[in-house]
Amino acid sequence: MEEVLKLKKATYHLWTFMTSKLISSFGAQVYAFAISFYILQVTGSATSFAMNLICNLLPRTLIAPFAGYVVDKYSRKVIVITAQIASSFAIAGLLTVSLTSGLSLVAIYTTTVILSIASTFSGIAFSSSITGLVDEARIQKAMSMNQMSISFAAIGSPALAGLLYGSVPMPVFLIMYLIASIIAVILESTMNFKLFAKRKEVVEGEPKESMWQSMKAGFSYLKLQPVLMTIIWISLFINFLFGSFEVGYSFILIEKLNIDSTHFGLTQGAFAVGMLVLSIYLSVRKEVKYPLLVSKRGILIFGILIGSIGLPLIQPMQYGVMIAYYAVVMFGFGATLIVVNTPLQVMMQKMIDDDYKGRVFSIIETMAMALMPLGVVIFGLLYDIFPAQWILIVTSLLLIGVVLVLARPSVVRKAHPELAASKSVKVETVSE
Structure with missing residues (x-):
């Protein structure tokens, strides 16, 4: 009851x-x-x-x-x-x-x-x-x-x-x-x-940690979680490289392609719609079985989408086609963002001990927030020097390369041992 x-x-x-x-x-x-x-x-x-x-x-x-x-x-x-x-x-x-x-x-x-x-x-x-x-x-x-x-x-x-x-x-x-x-x-x-909390009860008379000791304990806890460290490193690189999109998208559409402000707003609205559609889908479907693998594939799609932003600069399009193209790309961005973030967030919620969640999430937020402004500043300077389409293509390749290295098959297997087990069962079944 x-x-x-x-x-x-x-x-x-x-x-x-x-x-x-x-x-x-x-x-x-x-x-x-x-x-x-x-x-x-x-x-x-x-x-x-x-x-x-x-x-x-x-x-x-x-x-x-x-x-x-x-x-x-x-x-x-x-x-x-x-x-x-x-x-x-x-x-x-x-x-x-x-x-x-x-x-x-x-x-x-x-x-x-x-x-x-x-x-x-x-x-x-x-x-x-x-x-x-x-x-x-x-x-x-x-x-x-x-x-x-x-x-x-x-x-x-x-x-x-x-x-x-x-x-x-x-x-x-x-x-x-x-x-x-x-x-x-x-x-x-x-x-x-x-x-449903599983936090440790405070014991009377137990020596209290200082704030510095508590924060150090949070870092020490993270070091003992290699999969979490991989997720954090991937997040850092994504947040830094995402600066090319943050600066480049507005710069290309407004400055280079002279898109009308109403149509620019329409393409940005497609981003929110993409997020909404995938959020609804994930809220009704069963839990993602291999979150790191799904997020890895999502980040690879991210890389392709970032590169695709510069396509109308390489291959000119009619104005109406161009608006439709960017609306589809932004819908894809919004949808992929949910595919990448939600499974990883669920995975971290289950992996991180209740007593360390505050410190771990705060470390992730601090590191991500610190690199975002840096990425925006660096890419802002690069767009003033180099052609926008080539910056996006290089960023796309860098992002794909980073995720292929950091989320290589051995790391994915470490995060999801059951994935390796299911594959070996399939191989044995075929050999029989």
Whole structure:
């Protein structure tokens, strides 16, 4: 009977988690859209706009290791709710400033920093709590539904924000985000983060680890997990090389091919649709049997797609055909991103000990976030010097080469011993 009640509660968690994520993501993206336009319209400065991006990225990179320590040390539910309340206060503070003295860049930057720190704590705490919220059989469903909510928000929020911007004042956007944040707090407070958790009980009188010792223990734990280290190295290279796509896609379509802004938005929308379609598919199908192998194949497709972005520069196309081509490519990118990420996330959720999840996920986030800006800067310089199509082709080949080396058959067999066993059984059956 108790097991049935736990499974019912887990089902409630699935839908509550998805709803909470959808509402908070929708509010955050509407706010981000409005603030970005506001900064560019008021200042006309790309530097002021970039400063807001730095205020979002830099705190995440710096605070993630500390957040990982806190998440493994204290109640994850308290951390998630506290972070969401802090976000609500930050938005309420900015709303008060806008109504009393008018928005200023200092107020916007300060709010962005607070929201960035809060989302880092909330994100790592939630990532570390998936196996505590839902039963093991539905981890892939939970990860897919989480991604579905982000995809829905990515499709719907720019459209809504675009309709509202210019017709309603900025305080309306802030009120929308504040309401979304408060609803998320209420939903999250009803969830039991310890339902399936397997965390070690704190023993009275046991000597406490310092923060530095705890973080070192996280690195030591990672070193003992060769498959996890492989996943982290692959993630690092992907995040760095993905800078060629981040910079190159907009550069080629807007600067080189003179694509209309509406059609450019259409191709970017195809990316979110691709993510949504594959998230729905993975949420209803059975769990992927060999996640590292599936992700390896997905990254190889990534490599081909990155190279394909430069094709219209080599082989000119009619304008309509070109838009359709890029819509298909971006749909492929979105779909492949889910194929690569979701199985690996499920695999890591099952592999990593509950007591180390916060630190391990924070290490992954820190390393990935640190290399992304570097990749964007380096590729930004390269696109000013070399032909765009050749940069993309070289990046494509590098990405394919990296994954073939790092996820070579011996590594895949180490991650999935049952794969080697099933192959040997097939060979024996054939020989008989």
